[in-house]
Amino acid sequence: MRESPDIAADFSFEREKAIAKNFSQRFQWEMILIGLGQAAIWLSLWPLVLNGLLDLLTGFLIASLCACFAYLPSHEAQHGNYSRGNPKLRWLDSFVGHISLITLKFPYHILRITHMKHHAYTNDPEKDPDYANAHNTSVLKVIKNVLDGSTLQFGKYVEVFANDKAFVNAFHQAIPLAMLFKLAPMVLVIIYPLETLLLWWLPAKIGSVYTTVFFSYYPHLGTSAGRYKDTRFWSHWMPRFVNHSMQLHFIHHLHPSIGHYDEPKAIEALKPFLVAREVPGADQIPDKITFNPLIKI
Amino acid sequence: MIVEKIFDHISNWNKVWFGLIFLGSVINAVLQKFNLFDDSPYVLVFAFGAGALIGLVAKIRGAWL
Numbered sequence: 001m002r003e004s005p006d007i008a009a010d011f012s013f014e015r016e017k018a019i020a021k022n023f024s025q026r027f028q029w030e031m032i033l034i035g036l037g038q039a040a041i042w043l044s045l046w047p048l049v050l051n052g053l054l055d056l057l058t059g060f061l062i063a064s065l066c067a068c069f070a071y072l073p074s075h076e077a078q079h080g081n082y083s084r085g086n087p088k089l090r091w092l093d094s095f096v097g098h099i100s101l102i103t104l105k106f107p108y109h110i111l112r113i114t115h116m117k118h119h120a121y122t123n124d125p126e127k128d129p130d131y132a133n134a135h136n137t138s139v140l141k142v143i144k145n146v147l148d149g150s151t152l153q154f155g156k157y158v159e160v161f162a163n164d165k166a167f168v169n170a171f172h173q174a175i176p177l178a179m180l181f182k183l184a185p186m187v188l189v190i191i192y193p194l195e196t197l198l199l200w201w202l203p204a205k206i207g208s209v210y211t212t213v214f215f216s217y218y219p220h221l222g223t224s225a226g227r228y229k230d231t232r233f234w235s236h237w238m239p240r241f242v243n244h245s246m247q248l249h250f251i252h253h254l255h256p257s258i259g260h261y262d263e264p265k266a267i268e269a270l271k272p273f274l275v276a277r278e279v280p281g282a283d284q285i286p287d288k289i290t291f292n293p294l295i296k297i
Numbered sequence: 298m299i300v301e302k303i304f305d306h307i308s309n310w311n312k313v314w315f316g317l318i319f320l321g322s323v324i325n326a327v328l329q330k331f332n333l334f335d336d337s338p339y340v341l342v343f344a345f346g347a348g349a350l351i352g353l354v355a356k357i358r359g360a361w362l
Contacts, residue, residue: 147361182307186315196319197323
């Protein structure tokens with residue numbers, strides 16, 4: 001990476017990378033537990049509700065909670081953070097990535113390839129698949145667009161990246177699963193209409209809104225293109241434990257291999273680098289992040 | 298060729314099919330659950346017709362909301 005002459009040697013990319021590496025090695029067992037756990041709980045809701053052992057509205061609330069927990073474990077898988085470069089563990093990425101996303105009705109491979117492009121072209125209006133969400137004018141419009149399904153422009157990105165064989169192949173590989181996720185609720189709804197609505201369709205929408213608002217919109221709001229400029233530190237009234245700590249998403253964009261639950265410690269260690277590089281909002285990062293809810297009223 | 302035609306059809310008419318099958322089934326279930334229009338023989342027609350109509354409006358508008 002070419003360094004700006006204004007950056008002191010103390011804050012070089014090599015040093016930053018070396019520090020980040022210390023937080024990029026731990027096995028992400030919590031994420032596996034959350035990913036597979038929420039999918040198992042969600043699946044168990046069906047027999048419980050259908051056999052009258054659980055009230056449908058309670059099932060709906062639990063399913064919605066599961067849907068909100070569904071994306072992040074898959075996101076870690078998309079970055080290969082379970083296998084960590086070990087070819088023998090690559091199945092684990094794929095397994096957790098696929099299973100975790102059943103609740104949200106999304107095919108893993110499509111989210112994986114579009115997310116990789118989001119990292120490569122963050123805030124590029126033409127090439128960033130998250131651009132429409134991240135640069136919307138209000139959170140209400142983001143919610144409307146997600147509910148509407150109008151931000152899912154996967155077809156557009158197949159055209160944009162038509163020359164990227166790996167992208168196109170992975171996209172086509174995911175089509176059967178995408179079709180299954182479209183067809184399965186259509187068949188289920190005929191047999192179990194209200195259960196399909198309240199255990200799958202609506203929770204998946206709620207989970208998608210939650211994920212888009214906190215993963216795509218807030219972290220990139222008002223940011224520009226560039227490694228140290230495309231994601232920001234932010235905070236608001238909500239404790240970070242409620243929104244998967246997406247206030248800290250900027251560190252993920254800088255070092256995607258840092259495990260999600262290791263990000264607070266990594267930021268504490270890297271804070272001088274982030275301030276020196278003028279990451280948006282870095283001057284407001286508190287010295288202690290671990291267990292800090294980061295509330296700003 | 299046939300697969301392509303099916304894909305084209307689904308992508309052009311998915312909102313109407315979704316309205317007819319998904320929304321129609323849900324509306325029908327809600328009407329039955331709350332015993333609305335109990336004595337009417339046309340509940341099914343109304344439910345699936347309303348679902349298809351909502352889907353058709355969404356197709357014409359190009360968006361659900």
